[in-house]
Amino acid sequence: MADSVPTRSARADYHRLIGQAVDVPLSALPTLSAHAQGVLLAASSQGWLRSPKDLLTHLLDRSAEADQPIPDPAMTVQLRLIHAAPTALIAGCWLAGQLTVEQSHTELGQLLLSEHFALCGQGHWSSHRSVHYRSILVAHGVQLHDPQSPLFARDPRFSDADFLLGTVLLQASRLGAAQKPEVIGVHAAMMLSETLLDVEHALPRSVVLQADRPAVVRKSSVPQLDSILTVYAQTEGADLARVLRGALWVLDAKRQWLQSLTVLPTVSVAQQMQDLVVRKLGHGYGFHRHVLLGARTMDSYWNPQHPQIGELLTALAESPWIVKGQPEQSPLLTQVTQFGGSMFGVFDDAELAVIARWISSLTDAYDHADRTPQPVHSVASLSVTSEPLESSLIPSREPVPKISLRQLYQRWLCPSKQPGSVAQARSYVVAKLSEVEYAGQVSTLLRQGLWPWSAQRLSAWVDARLKEQVKEESEEPDGVSVESLLTREEVIWLLLQLAPAALIDGAWLQGTLRPSCPYLPPVTLLQKIYRDELGAGLCHQHHGNLMRKVLAAEGITLAAVDREEFVNHPQILSAAFSTPVLWLAYALHSQDFFPELLGLNLAIELAGVGSMYSRASRLLRRHQIDPYFFVLHNTIDNGASGHTAWSTEAIALYLDDIAVQGDASHAALCWQRIWRGFATYGQSSAPLLRAIALRIGPRLGYRWLRAHLGRIPTAEAS
Numbered sequence: 001m002a003d004s005v006p007t008r009s010a011r012a013d014y015h016r017l018i019g020q021a022v023d024v025p026l027s028a029l030p031t032l033s034a035h036a037q038g039v040l041l042a043a044s045s046q047g048w049l050r051s052p053k054d055l056l057t058h059l060l061d062r063s064a065e066a067d068q069p070i071p072d073p074a075m076t077v078q079l080r081l082i083h084a085a086p087t088a089l090i091a092g093c094w095l096a097g098q099l100t101v102e103q104s105h106t107e108l109g110q111l112l113l114s115e116h117f118a119l120c121g122q123g124h125w126s127s128h129r130s131v132h133y134r135s136i137l138v139a140h141g142v143q144l145h146d147p148q149s150p151l152f153a154r155d156p157r158f159s160d161a162d163f164l165l166g167t168v169l170l171q172a173s174r175l176g177a178a179q180k181p182e183v184i185g186v187h188a189a190m191m192l193s194e195t196l197l198d199v200e201h202a203l204p205r206s207v208v209l210q211a212d213r214p215a216v217v218r219k220s221s222v223p224q225l226d227s228i229l230t231v232y233a234q235t236e237g238a239d240l241a242r243v244l245r246g247a248l249w250v251l252d253a254k255r256q257w258l259q260s261l262t263v264l265p266t267v268s269v270a271q272q273m274q275d276l277v278v279r280k281l282g283h284g285y286g287f288h289r290h291v292l293l294g295a296r297t298m299d300s301y302w303n304p305q306h307p308q309i310g311e312l313l314t315a316l317a318e319s320p321w322i323v324k325g326q327p328e329q330s331p332l333l334t335q336v337t338q339f340g341g342s343m344f345g346v347f348d349d350a351e352l353a354v355i356a357r358w359i360s361s362l363t364d365a366y367d368h369a370d371r372t373p374q375p376v377h378s379v380a381s382l383s384v385t386s387e388p389l390e391s392s393l394i395p396s397r398e399p400v401p402k403i404s405l406r407q408l409y410q411r412w413l414c415p416s417k418q419p420g421s422v423a424q425a426r427s428y429v430v431a432k433l434s435e436v437e438y439a440g441q442v443s444t445l446l447r448q449g450l451w452p453w454s455a456q457r458l459s460a461w462v463d464a465r466l467k468e469q470v471k472e473e474s475e476e477p478d479g480v481s482v483e484s485l486l487t488r489e490e491v492i493w494l495l496l497q498l499a500p501a502a503l504i505d506g507a508w509l510q511g512t513l514r515p516s517c518p519y520l521p522p523v524t525l526l527q528k529i530y531r532d533e534l535g536a537g538l539c540h541q542h543h544g545n546l547m548r549k550v551l552a553a554e555g556i557t558l559a560a561v562d563r564e565e566f567v568n569h570p571q572i573l574s575a576a577f578s579t580p581v582l583w584l585a586y587a588l589h590s591q592d593f594f595p596e597l598l599g600l601n602l603a604i605e606l607a608g609v610g611s612m613y614s615r616a617s618r619l620l621r622r623h624q625i626d627p628y629f630f631v632l633h634n635t636i637d638n639g640a641s642g643h644t645a646w647s648t649e650a651i652a653l654y655l656d657d658i659a660v661q662g663d664a665s666h667a668a669l670c671w672q673r674i675w676r677g678f679a680t681y682g683q684s685s686a687p688l689l690r691a692i693a694l695r696i697g698p699r700l701g702y703r704w705l706r707a708h709l710g711r712i713p714t715a716e717a718s
């Protein structure tokens with residue numbers, strides 16, 4: 001990330017936090033102002049913290065108190081949108097640290113998951129609150145970089161105070177289970193806040209969805225918050241004062257931000273435009289002798305000896321180069337200063353933005369006919385997800401951590417507890433990728449009919465693979481089935497070997513929720529899959545919970561996945577941790593290894609359809625063991641409209657976007673990276689297959705087992 005963002009400022013904090021690895025400890029939690037401390041004290045002494053309902057009432061009052069309209073009535077719509085952008089463009093990020101797999105198996109986890117899903121557009125990219133906000137920005141001629149970019153934090157149109165609230169939200173996104181109550185408070189304060197919604201409220205009605213109107217949104221949030229607070233209050237050690245503390249972090253930052261807006265100069269736009277013209281005087285004079293502005297030449301206005309800036313701007317405003325209030329319709333911006341125009345290259349982006357704001361301020365009339373927000377797909381942001389191996393398809397080998405798979409599993413489940421975990425996970429992914437270099441080679445892809453890249457080729461390959469997997473299901477090579485050879489005890493033991501992966505089913509995608517991962521259409525699809533793996537809002541559908549239930553019915557009760565008792569369970573083989581460890585390593589680097597993650601995800605989802613899971617279901621039924629974990633995957637992962645279809649679509653969206661930018665070689669490189677990611681999945685399963693063969697093989701006959709090795713269900717939960 002850029003070094004040139006000033007240090008020790010809210011904008012520097014924002015920039016640092018949005019890209020910081022999760023194992024870097026937060027330097028500090030937000031501090032409370034004296035006012036907020038007073039509120040906390042009073043709430044305690046006046047009984048507002050007695051019950052969740054009392055707290056919610058209190059939060060509603062405090063939020064209403066802190067909600068003020070943007071103070072400066074003269075501020076243009078564009079400026080309002082810009083000042084709120086560092087907050088509005090990271091909607092929902094504050095919940096990311098609470099939505100890891102190991103925290104989502106509870107009712108509270110599911111409620112928070114649903115809240116996040118709603119903020120992220122219910123699985124529809126263009127309905128994501130931040131994407132919607134960006135659409136509004138674009139409709140008003142405001143172009144901003146992605147929040148993850150260093151250019152965003154350096155943008156001179158922001159004041160430092162504009163980053164205050166966003167910084168608190170990013171801090172919250174880094175907090176884990178230990179600070180759940182504070183994050184719930186942050187969420188409540190954000191959902192009850194009307195100030196940001198007021199920014200959109202100030203816009204013409206046609207560009208703000210009716211459902212997004214502040215009062216509607218605020219009112220609709222209350223029942224959900226009521227449920228969240230009620231469920232939280234029932235958890236062991238619940239502390240409602242900590243929830244209020246989190247909410248006060250937000251209210252404090254919002255108050256400071258609003259105060260900062262009052263000191264903005266009321267004539268800033270006009271003054272900025274005048275300043276801009278004055279700055280250009282020395283360079284422009286002499287070049288405009290024959291350019292008429294009204295009845296005079298332009299040079300006559302800005303003779304350095306007798307500049308007449310006010311008159312020049314008045315004449316310019318009335319000229320055909322300007323359409324008042326509509327910068328995007330004004331030839332000065334659409335033609336003269338564009339490539340091929342007579343003033344191309346004269347103004348930098350910040351100066352063009354000043355001109356745009358000045359044109360906007362020339363009238364209050366706002367013609368919304370052509371300004372319905374359109375979903376925008378930031379080409380620039382795509383590159384964020386594809387860089388670390390850019391220079392070479394084959395990364396250099398890095399030392400693989402000398403720690404057991406069991407320890408890595410525990411460490412990467414809770415990386416914030418162990419500094420250095422994230423760097424270690426990166427080395428692990430790089431090492432695993434280097435073992436499957438062949439999978440991304442052109443010759444390999446050509447052999448499989450996968451070269452060069454095309455969406456049709458991918459789709460045809462996936463279809464053929466699915467058909468093959470379904471066909472395998474109906475063919476028994478020698479008439480001897482696994483079902484008839486395994487004892488019930490062996491089947492339960494096999495199930496137990498699935499637990500390290502199955503209990504954290506979906507974990508490979510948990511990094512896609514972090515604010516460092518830009519909101520892009522393929523990310524939305526991955527988030528949809530993740531949500532399903534976690535139960536889509538219902539505890540009993542959480543895939544990990546399903547496996548727990550099956551095992552519990554067989555008398556096996558397992559500890560929480562991050563506990564020593566689970567990680568060192570004597571009946572679980574070390575090799576059973578191989579696949580989930582790979583998942584967790586990817587999850588810590590979703591942004592850097594995004595193409596590989598797309599490939600891994602496809603491999604996992606594809607594995608859930610067809611023979612392997614059907615055979616597993618039959619095996620369990622034969623022994624009167626609940627087969628639903630496998631039945632579910634055979635349906636939910638389907639290739640027509642299920643997870644396999646979404647996985648394929650995500651890859652197509654990702655590569656098509658790169659190809660649209662005209663960068664065919666980059667698309668080809670990413671395509672190769674995707675297949676290497678795909679191959680890491682099969683590679684990660686091999687140790688468990690070998691270990692199972694060694695354990696069960698001698699009894700069944702090793703040769704027979706080897707012939708069936710690929711047919712034994714392994715740690716391939718999805």
Ligand SMILES: [Fe+2]
Pocket residue numbers: 529533605608636637643718
């Ligand atoms: Fe799945």
Ligand SMILES: [Fe+2]
Pocket residue numbers: 505506533543633717718
């Ligand atoms: Fe699953």
